[in-house]
């Protein structure tokens with residue numbers, strides 16, 4: 001056994017924080033280097049519009065954080081984290097009435113009328129074994145499963161494109177609900193395995209909910225860093241690391257950065273550098289934060305009971321919208337992901353006033369102004385919305401990358417979620433966290449299990465680093 005003492009972690013997103021926490025729990029002296037002046041990566045909040053309004057700069061809704069096998073073991077409550085569950089996790093407005101994704105699987109199924117039975121059959125086996133499924137799924141896909149039957153069951157449902165899976169359902173409600181969930185993948189809904197996103201996010205709603213931290217997403221990052229410091233960890237803010245040699249000597253180095261930044265950090269062997277160069281980023285996000293004088297005036301009042309809203313209409317419209325970024329254009333009627341936190345968390349805005357967080361997928365690094373299309377989608381479902389705007393702040397793909405270099409071209413997932421990159425993220429290996437440099441590991445969302453706030457890339461990378469470091473490998 002080699003005795004390990006010092007660790008550098010670069011980047012304080014949820015994966016960097018997870019890696020830092022695990023290694024500090026193991027008794028190592030961990031220093032966390034963050035380029036920005038605030039911790040949290042894409043899990044940050046700030047006053048983006050007017051005084052008294054708190055907005056989430058990146059992530060807004062956290063089904064994967066509450067499903068994360070690692071985060072669930074941490075005493076985050078003791079470090080100030082309070083989860084707020086909206087009355088309904090998700091609404092998808094449609095002309096014939098919104099489709100609602102409730103916490104209760106049964107209530108959701110009942111709302112889907114003729115599709116109730118099929119929805120139950122699709123979701124029940126996954127939801128009943130949620131923790132086992134998360135243990136299998138939130139890790140590199142090529143592994144020896146502990147629950148092979150469960151994983152096979154999930155795989156059979158998850159592998160078809162959602163555009164096909166959804167057509168097994170008769171109602172527009174069920175089809176659109178599944179399409180809207182799968183659209184979180186930011187890829188075409190005709191892609192293989194796009195159904196996996198619908199199952200994961202739908203299942204998470206029933207098993208754990210779609211909550212958000214009271215006061216803003218930053219509260220999650222602050223709870224993680226509070227626990228990290230309690231364990232003796234040290235945080236160095238405003239310290240961008242360009243080359244590995246800038247770091248003080250350490251036994252292990254964990255990097256919460258993307259493949260492009262990694263390429264610049266050292267002189268890698270050509271076979272590794274070639275794989276990093278081949279890595280592809282997905283569509284960018286065009287994001288708008290609003291301070292509103294009142295709640296959104298939804299035509300369908302049921303939508304006002306939901307924390308998250310998917311705009312974009314029926315399945316065929318969603319398929320068309322999500323194909324557009326890949327064809328290098330902004331959709332005329334884009335799919336819009338919207339969160340209305342202040343309906344459930346009054347601490348984020350002055351009394352009676354509200355925030356809205358919304359984004360649409362656009363081509364990677366697009367400079368096109370997508371505001372008219374995005375606002376037309378909100379106005380369609382909530383006529384009169386624009387009269388409530390006190391202030392809006394637009395974040396283009398370029399703005400996003402400027403405050404977090406991991407958001408390359410505005411890609412919020414750390415890399416395209418295509419079928420190949422579900423397997424090879426960023427390289428095809430059972431241990432894609434390992435780099436050719438001894439003691440140096442990649443741990444960002446550009447490694448398995450990919451984007452989302454779950455910290456599991458950091459967890460698996462840190463476990464590997466610890467095991468190999470102790471074995472002197």
Ligand SMILES: Cc1cc2nc3c(=O)[nH]c(=O)nc-3n(C[C@H](O)[C@H](O)[C@H](O)COP(=O)(O)OP(=O)(O)OC[C@H]3O[C@@H](n4cnc5c(N)ncnc54)[C@H](O)[C@@H]3O)c2cc1C
Pocket residue numbers: 010011012013014015016017033034035036039040041042043057058059060061062063064065239240241242256257258261285287359400403404405406407411412413414443444445446450451452453454
């Ligand atoms: C607009 C937006 C909306 C999102 N919505 C959701 C959502 O609702 N729910 C959800 O689960 N997920 C959401 N996500 C995705 C989620 O936030 C990310 O997948 C997740 O934060 C990735 O975590 P990470 O630790 O890999 O990296 P990041 O969170 O990107 O953090 C990386 C950190 O490393 C730092 N860094 C990078 N390079 C260097 C360097 N060279 N030196 C020093 N520091 C460096 C960066 O400054 C940053 O702080 C969203 C993301 C965005 C941007």
